[in-house]
Amino acid sequence: MATIKDVAKRAHVSVATVSRVINNKGYVNEETRLLVVEAIEALNYVPNELARSLFKKQSRIIGVIVPHMTSYYFAELIEIIENFIIEEDYHVMVCNSRDDFARESKYLKVLQQYSIDGILLVSNTHRIHDYQDLKVPIVAIDHHLSDHIPSVTSNNIQGGILAASKLIEAGCTEIIHFRGPSILPTVQDRTTGFRSIMDKHRVAPNSFDLAFKDPDPQEILSCLEKLPNVNGIFCDSDVIALSVIQCLKQLGKNVPEDVQVIGFDNIELAQMITPRLTTISQNKEQIAQTAVSLLMKLIQKQPIEATHIEIDVNLVERETTQ
């Protein structure tokens, strides 16, 4: 690997001059510039980013911590986030915390060690202190962690409202809300929104907690059997909805004729399955863009307007409701 010294030698100039042409900084005569460029190409020189980062104390790397990668929603979100980050000429280091606090802490430490410039955190844990101690700019996604940490989430209350309204409107009378773990603020908000509409229509929905990613079919089945007259179901993720639909079929119920189902997230697969899934769509594009631009402002020490931003969701009606 050629270094800046090699280039300097070959171009018969000093390293300082080479550095100047690399960074387009300071005065440098056009002729010598050409000489240097030539040497750079001849040697196939690429600056060592580690040395550069060491000096500048910034790495142009953004750490993205997610609880899962195979959670389809997150996979899709990450891809979009990466897009925006690349546009800012930064790079992404994806870290999978596996919803495990120890791993998350470890990553937080590792990211610091690499002089990461900023962190995008998607986390279900609530060890707020740890994040606050960090001197690295950080933006939370999908969860509002604390008032001191800027965050971007979907408007989950609105999501609950939209789902409830649709179900009511579609004539459902006996309703289940299969939600995520109800300790999560996200889930609580959705529940609040959902209940507000149900209350208004004097319907008392039954809520059951499930895992977002690996809902247990046995559990779903037993809930379903307990409430044989259910005709409307709201699920806190599309994956949960898939499982629910499967259980419903297993019990001989047709979707949407007997039971109507609404998911959450609008993952790409939602429209590839049969019947195509009606769902509350999270605006991944806007979530990603907002979070990245917030983080960039933080990194550049620009003032930010709001510490918590909620992105509108919308109902995408497909074939599991009527």
Place this chain on the structure above:
Amino acid sequence: MATIKDVAKRAHVSVATVSRVINNKGYVNEETRLLVVEAIEALNYVPNELARSLFKKQSRIIGVIVPHMTSYYFAELIEIIENFIIEEDYHVMVCNSRDDFARESKYLKVLQQYSIDGILLVSNTHRIHDYQDLKVPIVAIDHHLSDHIPSVTSNNIQGGILAASKLIEAGCTEIIHFRGPSILPTVQDRTTGFRSIMDKHRVAPNSFDLAFKDPDPQEILSCLEKLPNVNGIFCDSDVIALSVIQCLKQLGKNVPEDVQVIGFDNIELAQMITPRLTTISQNKEQIAQTAVSLLMKLIQKQPIEATHIEIDVNLVERETTQ
């Protein structure tokens, strides 16, 4: 951020001593060691990985380049790969090439700049020269790029054979193979295996190329309409299979009564949809493990036994075949 100097000062020792305790290397008196440890904790010191990497010329980072992250198969694969890499005490930098050669090259360069220790490459491109010039250890996954680059793939021929055998055995007579882009060796191998069995039974399958990730339903529909008597379909990915099943329903055909369908990959969702998808399962766990251990050997300059390794696949029979 405290540095090694700060720690040295506080512990009243030299930086050399601090370095020794950090790395558990060389002689250091137990008493002074304790002193140093104390200082480290008091200052909340974490070694700067950039400086360390700069000196050692290795970063303990593995770059993983994938063509997509939202391709569910890759997302699942990445997660498993990450597991194995973490076990080796390395870190992962995930790079999404978006199947674009320019982006892939860019990443290759960036990874070099960060003194990445090794690369795991999942690529559909064929610019072999670029990889060979790289002095970084590299292992290809899912595609056999060249004899000089170690690679790990599924036994795709076997996959084709398994699918064909099952379809024949299940009594299918009019058969379609919806495959991926047929320029890909992966796809060619599956086709070879598939055809070999078909030939033996004097069945002439119809092959159509589709995109792995975003198969066009219009295209699928028109193929299906051209061959109204089809009763067996082999798809080169589960995602393609989903689309096909959807089109089939649209044409009023039942799966598996009228048409039997086999997918490829065995993504987690394959068993969550209705009907549960019969598919050729790629052994992601073993692919990941093999690739990582190959890469580790390369990094440690150990000899490797085989340059190309194929991992067995197996047929998982579910509800789209009978």
Place this chain on the structure above:
DNA sequence: TTGTAGGCGTTATCAT
């Protein structure tokens, strides 16, 4: 306009 030299935070090779 260009070059010299010191420093970024570590590690490792010497001495001591």
Place this chain on the structure above:
DNA sequence: ATGATAACGCCTACAA
């Protein structure tokens, strides 16, 4: 057992 010190590759005052 411990401490100076020279790298690692780069950037930037400051000097020339």
